[in-house]
Amino acid sequence: MSRKLQAGSASVFFRHSRGGIPVSSSRASVVVLTSSGLHVRIEPMAPHTFHVRMNRTGCFEEPSPLARLGVVVPSLAPVCWETKMREEEMGVSTDSASLRVDRSSGELSLYGEAGTLLTRQNRPPRAGCGTPASPGAAASVSDDGFETQFALAAEERIYGLGDQHGTPLMKRGCKIAICFRGGNEVHAPVPLLLSSEGWGLLMDTDRRHEFDVGCSSPDVVRIRGRRGELAFYLFAGGGLAGLLQKYMELTGPTALLPVWAYGLSFNCNQQTTARDMLEDALKFRREGIPCDMIGLEPTWMDRQFDYDAPVDWHPDRFYIPQWLPKGAHTFMGALRTAGFKLTLGLYLRDDEAGQQRNLPEDWYDYLKPFVAQGVLGFNLCTKIPVREMANIPVPADDSSDDAESLPHSTVVGRSIREGFAAQTGRRPMIYTPIGYTGIQKYAAVWSGGRSDAHLSVLGLGLSGIPHMAVDMELHTAAGIHCGFFQPWSKVNSWAYWRHPLLLDPELLRTFKSYARLRYRLLPYIYSAAHVAARTGLPIARAMPLVFPDDPHAVTLQNQYMFGDAFLVAAFTDRVYLPAGEWYDYWTGEKFAGPAEISYRVPKHAGGPLFVRSGAIVPMWPDMEYVGLQPADRLELHLYPGGAGEFALYEDDGITFGYLRGELTVSSIACRDDRRVFGVELGARVGRYPGMPDRRTWDVVVHALDKPAAVKVDGQAWRETNGSRKERPPASWSYHKKTGTLRMLVPDVVERPASLRLEIVRSGGRDVRRMSGRQRSQPKPNGSRRTAGELEKDIEVGLDTGSTAKALSALERWWSVRMAEAGSVVDVREHWLAMNGLFVRTAERKGRTLHEIAGGDPLLRSRFQPTDSAEDAFNSLVQIAARIIEYGKRQGDTYGIVRQATDIIKSEIDRELSLHAIADRLHLNSSYLSRKFKQEIGLSFSDYVLEKKMGLAKELLQAGSTVVTAAERTGFKDASYFNRVFRKYWGVTPGGMRSLE
Structure with missing residues (x-):
């Protein structure tokens, strides 16, 4: 027998009886009473989600926890x-899933x-009595808690x-206590379980319980609680990302933070x-370090806030004359003028016995005066550090369950968010x-250093919590690297002195570089935040979320994707690149995956950072705080x-208008068939107050050789010299040394x-065929360097006397150039270009090429161009080898100068003096000069x-800021x-x- 039902239809109740097992149903749920006396209620919440509740009384309190x-x-x-009834089971089915109960x-x-079994309970569940039928009535069965287990x-x-x-x-293999006290250090216990087999489970309880995920028994996940009914949500279908979206549909969208909260926040010392x-605050501005949010510890107030009475600013530390408490003349007004947003610390309510109490309904009224003065957020704190809280034993009596109050911070966060929204119409920053x-x-989550x-x-x-940040480890480059590639970034002084300006000069340069990169990436990060708010897909994405079918990727913990484009490795020099092509963001080198590489971090960076091919990354201009430009x-x-593909989300950044559809979405897509790299810039769809009516896209295409043509909407644009001061319309420029193409698109x-x-790439005939002779080409080595980059390698090899480096780079450079050559004219042009590099090298040595050739008539003949690609290349090899040989014949003098130039090239980002380098080489400075x-x-x-x-x-023409170039x-x-x-x-x- 089966019966179709639809939620929202007229109430329908019916009862089946098969083998003495009664079943009842309503428009919203169906209840089965098992032969063991267990009441099982199933309510379809969505086509893929079921709400299951089990107890021994048949009384299900509404609403559930x-x-x-x-x-x-x-x-x-x-x-x-x-519903479908069979001999031994009853099934509840939707279009997307079905749940069967024995x-x-x-x-x-x-x-x-598709009817595929996703998971099953492999032993009868145990459930407590739940709620009595009427208030004050005693349960007929003693409440002995709940327990269930699912096969793995x-x-x-998991x-x-x-x-x-x-x-x-x-x-899998872990035992997880869903509690704050009496267990391991835990910041946010979430009873949400996601399986690689396409199912998820969310426990429906606010009491302490425990997950044993294949720890005691390797093939089962066991869930236990000391009190109450057994209740959970089961959802079916999709990978981890799809399960997160189903969880988000069940619980509602994540709070989108104000756009400035995705920049940098700084918490002052508590004193x-x-x-x-x-x-x-002014130190950030004086040093040109971008920062938006500045926060105070709970010591800002005149007494400890207990949620029952008002507080005020500390009369000594934060004095405000009562006759003029608002305006630009106050310390809050000064912060606003400098572009900062102020947040205040509040202790979560907790009495001496460790039991958190209910909040007064109107307690937010005590915060309204501070919000009216310009406070834009609140930092919720615990009086006892989480690390110490984990060591507090849980009492053995029954009151311990209620003392835990797992949702307490959720209730506080909700009250602040709703109160702030009603008072200001804006989004607060709560963490x-x-x-x-x-x-x-309602809030973001943060934790201290660990x-x-x-x-x-x-x-x-x-x-399901995409806005998590950990206090930045400020005193290591690796800590800075990881700290800026989080959903939001926070430097926390607390009881210490962690201002960036107290760092040594090398780390300060690193910090500045990352802070500026973070702010330039804000449109990219904010778009990822919109996706997170809507779908649950986090900004920082663990490898199993993005590469679930790569058996090597799913095991990695020290690297992750930051949005769609960036692969970040943290605290490691081993990087795994999944299938596809990847660009080293710091050096521009290109790698082919899948591959595992040992990475050497450049001096100006703190860790590996790669960009996947096909990536689309929008960036803002440099600014010291959001809204400056x-x-x-x-x-x-x-x-x-x-x-x-990339969707650029934009809104006003501060209000809730985006929930009413006040936002724009620009869809951008690119394709690459190896001959033409095409980009579709979609129109902006939607509007929001204050949006710019006109925009200019400064398009930067990376890692290209000089293209044959550039077209916009089918119209060919003309090439201009990159050194021109004014950018003509409908034009493009190519920067050989950086391998980038730039164009302005209104x-x-x-x-x-x-x-x-x-x-349109240059893709002419293979010139080697014209000579009738062939030369073997270098094999791919996992990276693809541009011709401009290879020219740098050739120069370094010639200057330092490294024959292997120079000739290897020369061979790869010739291969790149011949791939785009279409005639003997091109062969001669590239041959002449390289000879120009040789001339400059010889001039730096105070010689000419003819002097270096000496009396060798054969070598002198190599200075004449040839139509044969192979002969042309061979002549370049011989000239390069003679330059290096000549340098080595100069003896110790050239060796000394080479050491000096090596130091200059490797330490170009430092102050370089003749005396300092002479001292390092143990030479007299006059002699070295x-x-x-x-x-x-x-x-x-x-x-x-x-x-x-x-x-x-080079840096400026590649898009670097003036400060970064300096x-x-x-x-x-x-x-x-x-x-x-x-x-x-x-x-x-x-x-x-700004030159083209």
Whole structure:
């Protein structure tokens, strides 16, 4: 027998009886009473989600715990489902899944859309009495808690369950206590379990319980609780990302933070005063370090806030004259003028016995005066550090369950968010160190410094909490690297002194570089945050989320994807690159995956960072805080080698208008068929208050050789010289040394269709065929370097006397050039170009090529161009070898100069003086100066300046900021760098950066 039902239809009740087992049903649920006396209620919440409740009384209190807390939201769409009765079981089916219950034992089996078994209980569940039939009535059966277990497949992987110190991302083999006290250090216990076999489970309880995930018995996951009924949500189908989206549909969307909260936040020392706080803030501005949010510990108030009475600013530390408490003259007004947003610390309510009490309904009223003064967020704190809280034993009596109050911070976060929204119409920034399932709808989560900090971020991302940040480990480059590639970034002084300006100069440069990169990436990060809010897919994505079918990737814990484009490795020099092509962000080198590499981190970086081919990365211009400049000009960085898509989400960044549809979405897609790299710039769809009507896309295409043509909407654009000061319309430029193409593409709101960009690669005949002779080409080595980069390698090899480096780079350079050559004219052009490089090298040594050739008539003949590609290449090899041989014949003098130039090239980002390098080489500075001039043809200072200015120009034309270019070339003072650069090149750094 079967009966179709639809939620929202008229109430229908019916009763079946098979073998003495009664079954009852309503429009929303069906209840089975098993032969063992267990009442099993099944309610389809969505086509893929079932709510299961079991107890021994048949009385199911409404609403259930997570619904009462507002964690689970009722579905607005009706769910069509039907029941089917068989001999020993009853099934509840939707279009996407079915749940079958054994009418004798109460065991459940979950099936997917295709009828595939996803999971099953492999022993009868045990459940307590639940709620008595009427208030005050005693339960007829003693409440002995609940227990259930589900079978695990041999290769099944389990994720989720929140953040607990000392556990891996994959939880199989672990025992996880869903509590704060009496267990391991835990910030956010989330009773959400996600399986690689396509099913998920969320426990419906606010009491302490435990998951034993294949720890005691390797082939089962066991769930136990001391009190109450057994209740949970089961959802079916899809990979981990799909399961997270189903969880989000069940619980509601994640809170989108204000756009400025995705920048950098700084928490002051707990003993700070208003003057100290302003000094901390102004240090960021004086040093040009971007930062938006500045926070105070709970010591800002005149007494401890107990939620029952008002508090005020501390009269000594934060004095505000009562006759004029608001305005630009206050310390809060000064912060606003400098672009900072203030957050205040609040202790979560907790009495001396460790039992958290109910909150007064109107307690948010005590915060309203501070919000009216300009406070934009709150930091929820625990009086007892989480690390110590974990060591507090749980009492053996029954009151311990209620003392835990797992959802407490969720309730506080919800009250603040709703109160702040009603008062201001804006989104607050709320962040808490502890939370329970549902906290993601109201607040972000943070934790203090700990080993393997990134595992907390990734673990909560796999548990439905995408906004997790760990205090940045400020005193290591690796800690800075990881700290800036989190969903939100936080430097926390607390009881210490962790201001970036207290770092040593090397780390300070690293910190500045990462902070500026973070702010340039904000449109990319904010778009990923929109995706997280809507689908649950976190900003920082563990490898199993993105590469579930790669058996090597799913085991990795020290690397993750940051949005769609970036692969971040944290605290490791071993990197695994999944299938596809990958760009080293720091060096531009290209690698082919799958491959595992040993990575050497560049001096200016703190860890490996790769960009996948096909990536589309929008960037803002440099700014010190969000809102400093309008978003009417964006850079669009494109990485060829594969197909890619990106949706750019934009809104006003501060209000809840995005929930009402006040936002724009720009869809961008790229494709690459190896001959044409095409880009579709979709029109902006939607509107929001304050949006710019016009926009300019500064398109930057990476790792290309010079293209044959560039077209926009089918119209060919003309090439312009990259050194031109003004950018003509409908033009593009190519920067050989950086291997990047740049073009300005105007955009307007009213544009109805996509803009089409086509970069046509040079793909002529293989010139080697014209000579009738062939030369073997170098085999791919996992990376693909541009011709400009290879020219640098050739120069370094010639200058340092490294024959292997120079000739290897020369062979690869010739292969790249011949791949794009279409005639003998091209062969001669490339041959002449390389000879120009040889001439410059010889001149630096104070010689000419003919002097270096000496009396060798055969070599002199090599200075004449030839039509044969092979002969041309052979002549270049011989000339390069003679240059190196000549240098080596100069003896110790050339060796000394070579050591000096090596130091200059490797330490170009530092201040370089003749005396310092002479001391390092144990030489007299006058002697080194004389030999340097003799061999290089330039004075030491002129040579250093030439190298610094050359690198600065490359950086600026590749899109670097003026400040970054100054730092990367060893100038501490940006204004002095401006003067030197203008004198050398005849144009300001800003002017050079805007050149085509």
